Amino acid sequence: MSSNNTTTLSRDEVYDILSNGRRRFVIYLLRQEGGQIALNELSDRVAAWENDIPVDELSDQQVKRVYVSLYQTHIPKLEESGIVEYDKDSGVIKLTSNVASLDAYLPDEDRREIPWQTIYLGLAIVGLAVYGIATAAQGTIPQGVLNVVGLLIFVTFGAVVAAQYLYERT
Known part of the structure; x- marks a missing residue:
């Protein structure tokens, strides 16, 4: 041929x-x-x-x-x-x-894979630390701020999930 x-x-x-x-x-x-x-x-x-x-x-x-x-x-x-x-x-x-x-x-040898598990672990540790600090300071911080912190952590996880989905889809 x-x-x-x-x-x-x-x-x-x-x-x-x-x-x-x-x-x-x-x-x-x-x-x-x-x-x-x-x-x-x-x-x-x-x-x-x-x-x-x-x-x-x-x-x-x-x-x-x-x-x-x-x-x-x-x-x-x-x-x-x-x-x-x-x-x-x-x-x-x-x-x-x-x-x-x-x-x-075939796998693309030049394409570096993103270590998603490391990103999720880091995000969980940072989120837990921020939420722990906010909870410890609960007497000095209004309840609404604690709710916003929890919401921001949740939204950040959602954004990372969406980023991973889009990355793996392309």
């Missing part, structure tokens, strides 16, 4: 492609290597990743097992879906522009 062709993948096809760790790692490595890598090198890197050892410590059997799996199963599946092109003469695998169709289903 040519990299100029764009194939729209269904959600089920995307899930099927990404359901295998080797295929996800192949896509990751191809992106790290600028979009192309030789099958031999890819086999070495995948085997090293799966066995959690450096490439130079791999046995021939470990590499061969991965090579055969990539050659017979995973690369053809990625090629059929239009995600990669495989040149059998040179042994080079290249990403196509269709890889972008997977982006919505």
Whole structure:
């Protein structure tokens, strides 16, 4: 398939492609290597990743097992879906522009997650402290002020919940 062709993948096809760790790692490595890598090198890197050892410590059997799996199963599946092109003469695998169709289903490495539980904990501690201080000073502070403090704490929690909802929705 040519990299100029764009194939729209269904959600089920995307899930099927990404359901295998080797295929996800192949896509990751191809992106790290600028979009192309030789099958031999890819086999070495995948085997090293799966066995959690450096490439130079791999046995021939470990590499061969991965090579055969990539050659017979995973690369053809990625090629059929239009995600990669495989040149059998040179042994080079290249990403196509269709890889972008997977982006919505893969975690964005550049996007930092907001630690919502930490925000809620901090807000609860601050709210409890403010309310505790206001309650301790109850004789000197009118009841209406205590009600306003409680309402402000409640509204602040509501605002944080709304912010989290909007953040996770986008």
